[in-house]
Amino acid sequence: MTDTFKMDEAQPRLLDETRQGVIGTPMDRPEGKLKVSGRAPYAAEIALDGMVHGVLVRATITRGQITAIDETSIHDTPGLLGVFHGEHFVRNPAQGMAAESPEQPGTRIDYHGQPIALVVAKTFEAARDGAHKLKISYKPDDSVDVDPQTASNVVSKDDDAVIIGDVDSAMARADASVDLQFTTPGQVAAAMEPHAAIAQWQGDQLLLHGSLQMLRFNKRELADAVGIDPENVRILSPYIGGGFGSKLGIGAEAVSAALASRALGCPVRVVMARQTVFDAVLRRTETSQRVRFAATKEGKLTAIAHDDTVSNLSDEGFAEPVSTASQFLYGAENMHFLQKVAQIHRTPAGSVRAPGEAVGMLAFEAGLDELAEKLDICPVQLRLNNLPERHPATDQAFSARALAQALREGAQQFGWSERQPTASRREGDWYIGMGMASAARSNMLVPSAARVTLEADRIVVETDMTDIGTGSYAILGQIAAEMLGLPTEKVVVRLGDTDLPGASGSGGSFGASSAGSAVYLAAKKLREELAHSLGCAAEELTLQDGMARGANHEKSFAELLPNPIMAEGAIEGGKTADEYFSAGFGAHFCEVAVHAWTGETRVRRMLGVFGMGRVLNEKTARSQAVGGMIWGVGAALTEELSHDPRTGHIVSRDLANYHVPAHADIPRQMDVVFLEERDDQANPMQTKGIGELGISGAGAAVVNAIHNACGVRIYDFPATPDKVIAGLEALGR
């Protein structure tokens, strides 16, 4: 074990002093060559002797009991090895950081599509056929709420409400106000790699090749679900084909593979069919949101209110934190934030990239655009007018906050001054318009540990941190190389193995800062050791290209290090998180074309300007930011889960019917500017997360641009052609 550094006060900006010159550089991903040549092995791709195949079976009622699973109904399936179900089966994936098994409902069905059994056979083809034919009898429960609009149980989260002043009277007194109702549909992560697991047992030891984001937690979740000691579980997850929150916790694929493998004594592979991923993985809730703003005619906000209703199964603790960013982006004397949760029987809801901001800011920032129109004030200026001194709800001081700078620089670089009055710019049959929105996403530090070993010509970084496409392999290597003075190609980064020191995992945009700080702290210890060996103070030490210098001494690593040296670093949040509120901030600008006849919207260009602390790798950070912005485009224009109104089951349960953006939806010009910033209160590296900041607010910039283009406001997301033409027709266009 190791001592844990607590982030109690701002730390010196050491990474601005080090000499290797690799931190922040746009280094190619070290694992890139494996990925582009098809050699990076993902969970389902481990070749094991004697491996057999399992296919999950779903419930086809919404609520009730399983009365029988008739295994004889598929006894003629060639190579059938077994049908697995029962008390250990999990209903849905664990919520992020649960560290315990998700609900194990036995024979109870809580939603249509719930995984209830696993059919295992020698071949995938046989298992798939068996899973389809398996006869299951149910006793359905007739009373089922599947629609949040009509749900009988709606819980008001009064204890979490933030109520300051009196919004109603401020609205009544205001020079201008808006009171708007928005809806957003359910969404899904739709990571390209379906959830997959291969389980194998050696005695009482379970080894799971999984596709999981947070291994430290996943290990305990899996152990709890299967009923064994966490020490007997090892999970390997070196490559993950996208997560976006959908692989935060272990789910039916991992648990069922482990159960079947234990019973059969051979490795079992379970890969969810894409339809199963839709049915049985946590979705993002649909929301209904009421957004209210009141302002003086000069554009000073006097009231901000953002109330919402989300949904989930009654016993899932998660509720999408819709108004998180709305509580601190702007200030007003009167504020109101209240959430209600409708208890319904749909596929349960959980974290999908930027839970809260991703859908909350769609409505909030679109509502502010409408207020700006009413006030006849530039939307950029309206935002600049209303930046609060301190977090309005918690009274914390802001740490680094680049919102004003992002708004100003973004407007300037985008050419915002060229924006024309509503519906006045045409190119042929296309209306052209510009829109903007703020970006904000709270920043966190999650306990993390890492081990770094320094040899004369090599650094080894080890942690159970994952890389879900975010660039962990790249940035952890860069941190170690920068701190220890070797070129990045001399660094080996080992991730995704629960036998390694436990890190935050990937989620909540905290991975780079949390796991990165652990690597930083481990390397810092090694620097101290090197300084001691060299005979200088740690503050005097410089390391570069395998040479240590300080206090007029100079030695090569080869001389200093007859044996490798190793250190573990560990970090957790401390007092700075109480005193300061840390968040990434930014601004989105978007230009769209809207077809005057058909209502099709095409994004022509976008710009995101972000202040996210120190950038660790300019290339992977840019990819994260642009990826998030494109998710914003999807939320604004194309993505929608539709549910059957009777059973609640997901009707659009494949990638043909759930429309994630395709190449043609996205312009080449997706520009990103990172503002030079250090967040001293965040962590010793002065970094913040970027994985979710890009999505937060992006979709609002798109719909605000639609309004500027053609005069249509979108209150029911996404802005598909049917909704845009309805708006055009209402305007007589």
Place this chain on the structure above:
Amino acid sequence: MKTELKVNGQLHTLDHDPRMTLLDALRDDLHLTGTKKGCDHGQCGACTVLLDGRRINACLTLAAMHDGCEITTIEGLGEPENLSALQTAFVSKDGYQCGYCTPGQIMSATGMMDEVRAGDPSHVSTDLSGDVPFDDAEIAERMSGNLCRCSAYPFIREAIAMAAEVKK
């Protein structure tokens, strides 16, 4: 049943269930796992391979139907230390994040570039009579059968444009 496939220049004889798709044959029988399974229904493009030189979804065809055919997978395009121009461009432009759709994107781009050279029209081609410009709108439309949820689209297309320049 038995099927003979020539994959990346090498002849393989498979003994398989008639139901086996070309994709499962590549991944599970031949252990060529570079070809990915994202949806198994032709809705994502992660399984794109070249069949007799043309890009197809390996998930939507039976191995049995391709007895004697030539298949090229991502493994046949280049090796980690000997990458094709397109693969190199994907690395330097960061034309991926998680990497799961990447082999499909690269195989699709390989086939797509030949289709453009042959003058095959696309949905965005303004003129059906002439040559097809190799511009971003054409690349974007033609690559739309390859979803990337990490949303590396602009960088994927930069990589394709870069590789096309190298080829010229």
Place this chain on the structure above:
Amino acid sequence: MKSFDYIRAESLSDASKAMGDGAQLIAGGTNLLDLMKLQIMSPDRVIDITRLPGLSDVAPYKDGVKIGALVSNSDLAADPKIKALYPVLTRAIVAGASGQIRNKASTGGNLLQRTRCPYFYDTSMACNKRAPGTGCSAHGGAGRMLAILGTSDDCMAAHPSDMAVALRALEAHVEITSANGETREVGLDTLYRLPGDRPDLETTLAEGEIITAVILPAPVKGSVQSYRKVRDRASYAFALVSVAAVVTMDGDKIDTASLAFGGVGVRPWKDAQVDALLHGQTPDQALFAKAADRLLAQAKPHPEAEFKRPLVKRALIAALREATGLAPATAGTDKTRDAV
């Protein structure tokens, strides 16, 4: 996927003979395998016809062109004769699916692809098309993608093809070969049945009959052809609505107009009254709106598909504005050339 016997047909008569109860032809397979994996279709025998000779050419035929049933969608779209003389067909094909799918999908298979109605695709739900007599879950269900024309109480599923919409505008026929080698040619209106009370019966093909070719009539000289598709994303999505138009002008009046519609019909939709209404008229927006109203006179949308009325009207106006020269042509609208 249920177990099946795989049979590779060496000749057309081989294939015909192997057909019958529980048998299914496979060519491109891009829809069939999709359906078989979900056990929406579960044939006992799968007859591979991809190696049949003589069905892979696009060749002159009478005054027009004959397209072999095995010609891939990509090859058909890129064929010089098609691009020059029947550009709406090229445009419709490249507006559908993806490059990979078009490389594999066949002409005959495209015509015979099944609806993408989500209830047809979900075996836990009742569907008269998939399981006759079980009911139609789309009633009272999610219905945004459903047809609004030609529907019955038993089925509202839309036909998903883009290519077939262009073929209807071009008044194409299909050549059907029977087990004894005889051929017949029928129009697409005859090929496709309306659902009525038997939505499972989608075509008038008899047992053992195989679509062996699509026949295009003589090209419409001097025509402007247009395919306008509106979908939920910019590419790689099924039509909300689509309009195929083949228009000739006589001075500033419309001489002939042949229109067909996708996304709105239980089959690729054509309405002779719409064409007749346009004939001899001076093109303007009011005329186009009237044509759309005629088209929609019998429409019966599911509440969630109500938007297809205004959308198809607006798409029709957009398409005809370009086809008649009221607006500059954009990608999707082409003037036919006189020769290849």
